[in-house]
Amino acid sequence: MTVIVKEQVDRKRGSVPAYMQLSGIIKRAIAAGRYKPGVRIPAEAKLAHQYGVSPMTARQAVNVLVEEGLVRRVHGSGTFVRKVEVSTTSFGLEALDNILFDSENLKINILESTIDRVSKDLRDRLGIEEKAPVIRVSRLISHRGAPFAIQISYLPFDPESPVIENMLETTGLGELFLTKSNSGYKKGSLRLYPWVMTEKEVKMLKSAQENAAFKLEYTYFDFHDKPCIFGWFIIPNGQLPLTSKVGVWNEKAN
């Protein structure tokens, strides 16, 4: 006969926090199928009482599961186990960040740098007036000696700002979007597309076999909500792993 011993929360000093232990207990119940998708898990007050913790601590435990996308709170009615579906998926750009901030292994070549009067569409994106000039810079970004991506950026030309020199001086991508005259951005908006590279792009990026790529388009705004840089990266397939996990992956760890 198998005796199921109810898991307890261990309150010794130096142990894993109580709320993490409790969230682990619930997570294991979900992973084992004891709490099935769609069913309600015990109320927070009940969890608190059963495991001898305070309501706030029980709540914090449930918060962990909410943030992991495992359960959904419904005010007034309960907390329910979610189905494992596409919905909770999200892809982060940490991988891109790791490369862009790895300044030691990063090399940036300016391919072209021009001042142009550009299309209406582009002026709209940058929020600038009638036929004002715009700087266009295209760069080849290499990482660990291999071509990694192409970057195009557009920004309004301001004769009073030493922006061009800064743009051209940029060696680390930590400051890629940053210039000395700008202490940062207030906000940004990004969009990801699939992209078929042109022959020229394939050649520059030396990805001979492959012409599928991501196009990552960005617009960043200053503290007056004025768009001040617009552009995109072309990143060949294989350079930027976009992965995501859903459901219960770490039920063992507390």
Added chain:
Amino acid sequence: MTVIVKEQVDRKRGSVPAYMQLSGIIKRAIAAGRYKPGVRIPAEAKLAHQYGVSPMTARQAVNVLVEEGLVRRVHGSGTFVRKVEVSTTSFGLEALDNILFDSENLKINILESTIDRVSKDLRDRLGIEEKAPVIRVSRLISHRGAPFAIQISYLPFDPESPVIENMLETTGLGELFLTKSNSGYKKGSLRLYPWVMTEKEVKMLKSAQENAAFKLEYTYFDFHDKPCIFGWFIIPNGQLPLTSKVGVWNEKAN
């Protein structure tokens, strides 16, 4: 002379929760550039005292900003305003979900359905033994009358399970991954690639001008951690908007 009146937290019943008001106050300070990237915001205890709320409430206010990626907590040293960078970006698949669960406007055509002995690579992904047979189903998914995506899925063939009928019966994608013999998945792993469509794919999806697409690959696991479905979607460019916002976008709203 301009008098700056310090914002207060309004504690009337029925008003916005105190922690949301306080997070809004801090957010506006960041948006206005009063708290610049890299600098420390006031300690939680200080916030609690200054705005007349309890420490837990002040903490909850800061939690909001942490979740929005605006600040970073450093244990023992403080909470700091983050730069607006690529790092905090993440792309969600809600848009895909909205289509896949919009069963009224969804139509699914089985293009092909076969039982094969497949390559070692594929058997490894499905965690099955030596040359065991595998079901392959390819579907054309249409939404509001227009082709939306192609889906390929592989799953182990089990003669004792009525899986094939279920797969073929599937009309709504809510149950696309689900079969009657399966109450759900424990976990899943997804990966997004750029993809250049073949002529055949372009023809089926009627996206004449365009052959750039996303390839969304998935593996889902049952409650024994056994991979039980593997496959991918081919989604032409323009069908699946992947967007993300970083930085301060809603400083007005509390």
Added chain:
DNA sequence: TAGTGGTCTAGACCACGGG
């Protein structure tokens, strides 16, 4: 050692949902 965030208590009342 002083100051920070991290955890936790033992309650309270409110807002919401469904019977």
Added chain:
DNA sequence: CCGTGGTCTAGACCACTAG
């Protein structure tokens, strides 16, 4: 109405960082 989650209190002690 009752049970649920949502907000909130007024503290406590611990863990960590930096001077």
